Structures are given as structure tokens and as C-alpha cells.
Amino acid sequence: MLIRVADALYWMSRNLERSEKTASLLSVQVLQVLESQEEDLLVQEELYTAVNVAASKEEADRLKAKGTITLHQVLSYLLFAKENPNSVMNCVRVARENARSVRDHINDDLWQIINVFFLDVEFAKFDDYSDYQMQRLLQRVKMTSLSAQGVIESTTMRGMPYQIMKIGKWVERAEYTQRMLQAISEKVEEDPSSLRYFMRLALQMINGSEAFLQQRNASIEPSYVLHFMIAEPNFPGSIEYCLKRATDAIVKLEGERGSSYTQLLVQEINIIIERVMQLSFEDVDLEQAFQGIQPYYTPLKV
């Protein structure tokens, strides 16, 4: 496979996953705000965290400095803002551009799902969107990404393009969980008493509440929750799970001949692990969770 093609498939896949993650995160926020006022301090912290996770800390700080952060601001920035490279619209556009440049490597159904979604959002007018329409759109983003995953899983040949798309998806998801944990640890550091509150939110943000509650140890005990999010081998949003799947795909992609290209991907995984290892939550021992992901750290071959 051409290096250019590999790059395009990788970024197509990452951007699709990113759009879905951002949409899920916003769906959580939209519901959270319903039951309280935007001025509520905790709601303000949540909105700040959402922007921090899905865009950047700088942007979150900028919004905060202007006064009360409104849900509308957050939605329009994370969904539509042209100047935000991670907005859902930009993710979809980038995913589609990449898909278009490698149309001969992806199947037609996958291409059509991405293309049709792009065309729908490209020509929609968002200025006068009602809350209901916003929710519908968030749902649509999520379903588009899920359909794309479905097509990939059920119809794509298990060749190199498939492995690259898998790597993109799992790396993006691992990085998302890592960024989310980091943003929350910063909040908890400011106000240690909010730890439990944010643990519940964190589970929601990675779409893990149901999975967590189905476990034997379902109490929202911070050490359990953190261990679940970092190292639970059976939960597809945990960092361990994502890294395992990404690493498996890298091994398959590399084949017996070896490839300098996969070294770059390994490097991305190493960076995520390094960042996770720097996490700290007061009074919570993360050592065991860290041990779960350490095996995926691969020193570079020189």
C-alpha cells in the first residue's frame, strides 16, 4: 500500500471517530444542562471540560474569560466552527476529503455513507437550529460513524486498508479517553471534593456508564472507575482495550517484511501511554491500572 494512501485512510478513520466522540460528548452535555441552569458552577465546569477535551485548553480558557459559558457557545464551537480544526464539521470534511483521495481502496457503501453525510451538513444552515434539531444532528453524527464502522466490519477485506482504518480508530479513541482523564484530573486538582461527581461524568463521556454498572463491582468508587477506564480489558472504551486492538492491527500491517511506516504509529501509541502514566488523582493509587497498559509501550528500534 502506498504511504499516501495509508496516511489518508488513517486520518479518515481518526476523523470519523473524533466526530463521533465529540457528538457523544455533546449529547451528554445537552442532557446535563436540561436539569439545571447554565450559571450553575458545576455546569460551568462541565462545559469548560467539554471544550477542553474536544478542542483545547486554550479555547476553554478563552470562553471562560468572557464570562458565563453557554451551551450554545459550546455547541456552535464544537459542532460548526470553521476556525476549530476539531469541530464536527471540519472532522467530517477532512474525513471525506481523505476518503475521496482513496476511493479506490474503500468500498462504495463506506464512501457513500461519508459522502452523503458530508453533503447534508455542508449545505445545512445552522444559525437557526432549535435544540431539538441540534439533538437530531448529534444523533445523526453518531449513527453515521456507527454505520461506517458497521460497513467496515461487515464488508471490508481484511487487508492492509482494513488494518490501517482500525489503527486510526483505536488510536483516536485511546487518545480521547486519555485527554478526557487529563481534563478531569485538572478539575479535581482544583477542587478535590468534586472527584466522585466527575467520575460519573467521565463514565458518561466515554459512553461507559452502562458497561461499568454491569460489572460485579459497580460502586462509583474512584479507584474502580479509573481502573475501569484505563485498564479494563473487556470495555471497548478503555485505554488498554484500544491499545491492544491498535497494536494487534499494527502487527498485522507490518507483516513479516517489517515497515518503517508502522514505527511512526508505534510512536503515537507510546506518546499516549507516556501521557496516561503522568495522570494523578489525589489519594487514588493508579499503579495497577498503569501496569495494564505498560506492555504496549514499545521502545523504538533504531
Add this chain to the structure above:
Amino acid sequence: MEQLKPYQTETYFDEMFTSEGKVKPHYRTLHNTIRSFDREELKLKHEQAQASFLRQGITFTLYQDNLSTERTMPFDFIPIIISSEDWVEIERGIEQRIKGLNAFLEDIYGEERIIKEGIIPEYLIKDNPYYIEHLKGFPFPLTNHIFLAGIDLIRDDRGEYRVLEDNLRNPSGLSYMYQNRFVMRHVYPEFFKEHTLYKIEQQLDPLRQTLMDYSSRKKSAVAVLLTPGVFNSAYYDHVFLAQQMGIQLVEGSDLVVKGESVYMRTIHGLRQVDVIYRRIDDDYLDPEQFRSDSLLGVKGLYRAASAGNVAIVNAMGNGVADDKALYAFVPDIIRYYLNEEPILKNVDTYSLRKPSMRKWVLERLDQLVIKNVGSSGGYDMLIGPHSTRERLNLFREKITENPEQYIAQPTIKLSRAPAFQDNQFYPCHVDLRVYAMSGKKVRVIPGGLSRVALKKGSLVVNSSQGGGGKDTWVLKKGVRV
């Protein structure tokens, strides 16, 4: 027009109707089927068809005022039907033309017999901007220059097919021919009832094999399609062809020349390439040999091809044979190399180099079509009868200043066929681009891309100027119509 019914064919040849207002035999079944739909149904189907092109991203890119937009080519659902008798003639004529033109290209980059024997004036070749002098004696694989050609045909007012233009460099549109058929099958399945057509899907594997003919390494040879990239207006064509032939779609930056061989950069290292079907113009192919500012090409490609390590198709330097000035000589070319009478006639063409001819043309500008020999796509063209006094004067000046840059042709009464647009039926002018492939032998793909000037009364069929496409059926012989 409420329903599809015969209209005044006026002075034009009509594909579907006779001048007496009867439906031609090979259109009867289709005509009846179309009439069995009411307008609402047709409108709905029409919208479905257009949406289908958009959904699939079958678009071309239009550049205007530095902005690019992706457009779908307007599609008209009333197909052009070609009878098997007509097709036999077209097929033979195209094959003959390709063989003649190929022999011509091999000769002018070789012995130049046709010049020495005075059949074609030397200046027509040597002064031609597409002639590449240093290709003389170049080892063209299979001594073949044309892998894929698109020959544009029209029908005159008596219904005779004539060649309007040869495209021997990078003819585009083959993907549209296929997609028109695919969309037709999906949205208008009823129309196919009781017709037996040549299936065009059968031609895709031969296309791949024809491409592989050019490889010198037989086993595990690698062919690629070299595209300028997603921003090229014909990008969809490139994607389609690469996909259907099962070859990699590459950009210039994916290829590298080392030690006079060409390789592509893969995630597992370099892999040698044997055949390049390039969709990049000669000028941009290799910055080392041609335009040094080209970012699209591959440095050293020319050297690798000269060394015989890679085949470039269509061959470099083909432009000299599909130029509008040379066009007038194609019948002589066929007679000279093949010793046969041309099966398909040209449209009459007058060169403006001779003062007597020039004077004659300038006196009748308002009755003629003037074309710039170097441009395509309907640009820099005068259609005398439809023109204003200002434009006539402008072209009079242009011709006087630069006579060898222009040719004149009588205004051809392009044939017409009914179309359904804006919820009504009306006749539109059409032409037909027929595609032929050639490697070890020549093969003509049955049918072609029928292009239609959808603006009422317009003669310009080019997609960049409001033209659309129609599916084109070739009926099989011996089948009741």
C-alpha cells in the same frame, strides 16, 4: 410538450423521429414505455437519478474565478439507441482510424516517410506545439502510441456519422459512460424491457489486459494510473478506471525513479512499476525533461521510459496527431498507411494558411464554424450563424493575425434527440464519444458517451458549458425491435 411525441424535426436529423413524424423502428419499444409513465413519475425518477450521481460523488470539478466546485454532469434518461447495422460501421471505422493514426505516430517519430513522400507538409508536424522532437527513435512499447482513445462522432443532416475530433492524449468520460448505464439500470429498469444490448461491463477486463500488454516483465508486472490528484476535473474518471482495472491510483509524489527504473513508495518500501497509464499532460510529466516547474510529475520518468524500464501510455507526443490542424489530413493518413478508403468521413475542414482559402472563408464567416487548433472544450470558437457582429469582427482580426492557428468548418447540423429537462420534452443536439483501446489489438467499446447540449438550441455539448450525458445502447443483431 405534455408527453413524448413526435416534433418538427426541422432540418435536423433526429435519432428517434423521422421527418414525417413517425417513430423509427429501433426506438418504438422504448417510445411506448416512456409514454406509459406520467409526468410526475418521470419527474421523480429524474430527481432520483440526479441524486444518485451526487450521492456516489460522481462529479467533475469546475474552476471559475479561482473557486472550485464539484458538479455532477446533468443526466438525461432518454437513451441514444444505435442499431446493430450502424454499429458495425462505426466499429470498423474507429478501428481503422486508430490503426492509421498509430501508424502515423510511429512514422513521424521514426522514418518520417509520410513527410518525405510529400503527403503531409513538414511544417504541420514540426511546428506543431505537441510534436516532441527528441522522441525520434524512442522505443515505444509494442510500437503502439494509443492505449485509450476517444473519438468524437456526430451525425450530419442525412444521418451519416462523421468524425468531429480525435482524442489521443487523455480522453476523459469513460466512467460516465459506465455510470450512466448503472444509474439507468437502477432508476429506469422498465426501459430495458424487450431490448437486447451489448453489455459494457464485459469490456473492463479487456481494458486491464490491454494495459498489461505494454509491460515487458510478464510475471507480476505492476501497472498504475498516474493522476494529478483530487483537484483535477476528471478525478472521478481516474478513480473509476483504477478501481475497475484493479490498479493503484498514484500521484506524482508516490513515484520515484532510481537507477532508470520507476518505483512507488509503499509502507513496505519501494515497489517497481512497469506500466503507467498517465492522466497528466506531456508538459507536466517529468520536470527533468519537460516543464521544470511541474509539481505533478515524476523526476526522471522520461529517462526510465527511454531505457525501456517502464511503459508510459498513452505515449508522449500523441498531441501532434489529434490536433485540429492535422485533422483534415487523417483521411489521407488512412489511405497512405492502410491502403484503404476511410470508413468514417471527416467533417469538411478548411485550412486558413492559403490566402485564397482564407479570403473565401473570411467572406463567409457568418456561415461557418471557426476553431482554434490548440484549444478544446468549446473555447475560442465561433459559431457564425449564432454570432454577433462584434464577435465576427473579433474572429476576422484573429484569423488575419494568426491564420495557422484557426480552421474553418461548415456549420454542421448536429443531429438531435429528445430530452426530458425541467419537466418537459424537447429536442437537443447530441454527439457521441466512442472509446477504443489498443494494445496487441484494437478493441472498440460498444456504445459510448452521448453528450447532449441541454440548453435549448445550444450546440455546445461540453460538460464544462452546460452539456449533459445520456446512456447509449447498441442493439444486438438479429433481435426483434
